[in-house]
Amino acid sequence: MSEPLLTIEHLEAAYGDARALHGLDFSLNAGETLALIGANGAGKSTLLKSICGLVSNKSGRVLFKGKDIAGLPANEIVKQGIALVPEGRRLFPSLSVEENLILGGKVKRPGHWSLDTIYSLFPILKEKRHAPSTSLSGGQQQMVAIGRALMSNPDLLLLDELSLGLAPIIIKDIYELLPKITGNGVTAILVEQDVTRALHSASHFICLQEGHISLSGDPKVHTRDAITRAYFGT
Amino acid sequence: MDWVNAIIQGILIGGLYALFAAGLSLIFGVMRLVNIAHGDLIVATAYLAWVIIKATGVHPLVSLIFVLPIAAFIGYWLQIGIFNRVLGKDILPPLLVSFGLSVIIQNGLLATFTVDSHKLNAGVFETSSFEILPGISMGYFPLLMFFTAIAVIIALQYMFYHTSLGRAFRATSDDTEVALLMGLDNRKVYAWAMAICLAVVALAGVFLAIRSNFDPFMGPGRLIFGFEAVIIGGLGNLWGTLIGGVILGVAQGLGAELDPGWQVLAGHLAFLLVLAIRPRGLFPRIAG
Ligand SMILES: Nc1ncnc2c1ncn2[C@@H]1O[C@H](COP(=O)(O)OP(=O)(O)OP(=O)(O)O)[C@@H](O)[C@H]1O
Numbered sequence: 001m002s003e004p005l006l007t008i009e010h011l012e013a014a015y016g017d018a019r020a021l022h023g024l025d026f027s028l029n030a031g032e033t034l035a036l037i038g039a040n041g042a043g044k045s046t047l048l049k050s051i052c053g054l055v056s057n058k059s060g061r062v063l064f065k066g067k068d069i070a071g072l073p074a075n076e077i078v079k080q081g082i083a084l085v086p087e088g089r090r091l092f093p094s095l096s097v098e099e100n101l102i103l104g105g106k107v108k109r110p111g112h113w114s115l116d117t118i119y120s121l122f123p124i125l126k127e128k129r130h131a132p133s134t135s136l137s138g139g140q141q142q143m144v145a146i147g148r149a150l151m152s153n154p155d156l157l158l159l160d161e162l163s164l165g166l167a168p169i170i171i172k173d174i175y176e177l178l179p180k181i182t183g184n185g186v187t188a189i190l191v192e193q194d195v196t197r198a199l200h201s202a203s204h205f206i207c208l209q210e211g212h213i214s215l216s217g218d219p220k221v222h223t224r225d226a227i228t229r230a231y232f233g234t
Numbered sequence: 235m236d237w238v239n240a241i242i243q244g245i246l247i248g249g250l251y252a253l254f255a256a257g258l259s260l261i262f263g264v265m266r267l268v269n270i271a272h273g274d275l276i277v278a279t280a281y282l283a284w285v286i287i288k289a290t291g292v293h294p295l296v297s298l299i300f301v302l303p304i305a306a307f308i309g310y311w312l313q314i315g316i317f318n319r320v321l322g323k324d325i326l327p328p329l330l331v332s333f334g335l336s337v338i339i340q341n342g343l344l345a346t347f348t349v350d351s352h353k354l355n356a357g358v359f360e361t362s363s364f365e366i367l368p369g370i371s372m373g374y375f376p377l378l379m380f381f382t383a384i385a386v387i388i389a390l391q392y393m394f395y396h397t398s399l400g401r402a403f404r405a406t407s408d409d410t411e412v413a414l415l416m417g418l419d420n421r422k423v424y425a426w427a428m429a430i431c432l433a434v435v436a437l438a439g440v441f442l443a444i445r446s447n448f449d450p451f452m453g454p455g456r457l458i459f460g461f462e463a464v465i466i467g468g469l470g471n472l473w474g475t476l477i478g479g480v481i482l483g484v485a486q487g488l489g490a491e492l493d494p495g496w497q498v499l500a501g502h503l504a505f506l507l508v509l510a511i512r513p514r515g516l517f518p519r520i521a522g
């Protein structure tokens with residue numbers, strides 16, 4: 001019996017006085033991919049930011065590999081093996097493509113991912129490696145954001161809205177590469193507006209609604225109807 | 235010939251102004267901090283050199299071996315101990331704190347060293363010069379200042395764009411939150427920036443003190459020259475600080491040539507003129 005990689009207990013988070021998460025409980029086993037769905041403002045990004053340390057105004061416990069990391073700052077949490085691909089990609093505009101990737105590997109955790117393996121996953125990035133990150137197309141920027149997160153060889157990868165602002169064909173390409181990423185034993189939490197796509201890529205899902213978990217479980221067990229109701233809160 | 239001379243001396247003194255400005259520019263670029271105490275820190279390092287020279291008897295330029303690392307060390311802990319506590323979304327608290335620091339440094343220097351002015355004595359080197367053309371001579375010391383400024387800017391530029399420390403500076407300046415996600419502790423990144431800034435400040439302080447008398451209240455004037463050089467050159471551009479310094483120096487030199495009382499005024503006028511024509515400076519932030 002192995003314990004879960006990540007266990008969230010009574011997690012609450014707030015921005016100032018505005019509470020965004022109201023006591024979440026769930027856990028995630030190593031190797032699983034969890035889809036996190038929910039309407040705009042449901043708290044998906046807040047949950048990911050709470051896990052990786054960007055939201056510090058929170059209570060409850062975040063157990064990662066058995067250790068409570070809720071009190072650690074973001075720059076320490078990444079060393080424990082959690083990486084975030086932030087919503088909107090947020091590449092460093094003053095850095096070239098390769099510098100963005102190198103910085104992602106700054107924590108020097110050992111593992112599969114290096115500049116070489118990232119370049120073989122996304123060959124176009126090798127061609128553009130000296131280009132400023134802002135000169136790339138949206139899809140290429142998303143590849144850099146994913147690569148930058150992978151460079152720290154995380155055990156848990158948090159992906160926030162990979163498809164945001166991208167053309168459908170490019171979204172399809174990126175999602176086809178996803179198994180290659182999670183296939184390396186990486187556990188992932190996937191936030192996505194496109195519910196069908198998210199559920200398709202995941203073994204479990206959690207639906208958030210106004211900071212509460214409104215439904216969770218195996219996507220195949222719940223009817224589409226039940227999921228839609230949980231999503232919109234009707 | 236006097237005019238040509240004034241221009242040449244102005245260009246050379248521009249190197250000193252660039253040294254005043256480079257640290258300001260670096261700090262603003264990395265952490266958006268406008269450090270009002272910058273000029274007072276320059277003067278404080280001049281006193282530091284004076285104390286070390288008094289104790290050991292070394293040449294002012296040799297004293298840099300001690301002054302530079304001590305200043306960098308002070309810069310690091312100044313950032314950790316004071317500025318990091320007030321840096322945030324609001325730029326007003328750090329501005330006020332640096333203003334307070336400025337007052338504290340001035341009064342601290344006054345209490346310790348009295349209002350008497352001092353000077354660092356670099357011997358014959360200070361005044362020796364050679365003729366480049368009949369009637370036009372160049373001092374070795376102003377030349378040294380000028381080329382030191384160029385070397386400092388080349389070094390800073392290299393550090394900023396080609397080292398992992400520079401990468402950390404740029405990333406933290408771009409997006410502090412995401413930089414944290416990369417494992418960069420922004421407080422330490424800022425502390426290193428301030429350490430480097432204070433090393434440049436110390437260089438400027440020692441040159442200033444060799445060139446002229448200094449007293450506890452000289453800081454704000456040097457701050458203004460530094461600011462003007464930064465703004466003329468364009469915010470966020472290190473080479474711009476040199477160009478800004480040179481323009482300021484030449485304007486002051488020409489002003490003094492017209493009437494000795496107009497030296498500083500002519501510099502301010504040149505600054506205002508550039509601002510009126512190009513509000514963002516001559517060469518606003520460009521990469522590489
Ligand atoms: N930086 C912030 N400051 C204040 N309130 C915030 C901040 N970020 C998010 N919120 C609020 O917290 C709540 C949850 O936001 P969050 O960004 O987590 O939602 P989300 O599910 O990721 O939405 P989206 O699908 O639009 O990305 C919302 O009510 C939002 O307005």
Ligand SMILES: [Mg+2]
Pocket residue numbers: 044045046087160
């Ligand atoms: Mg979001």
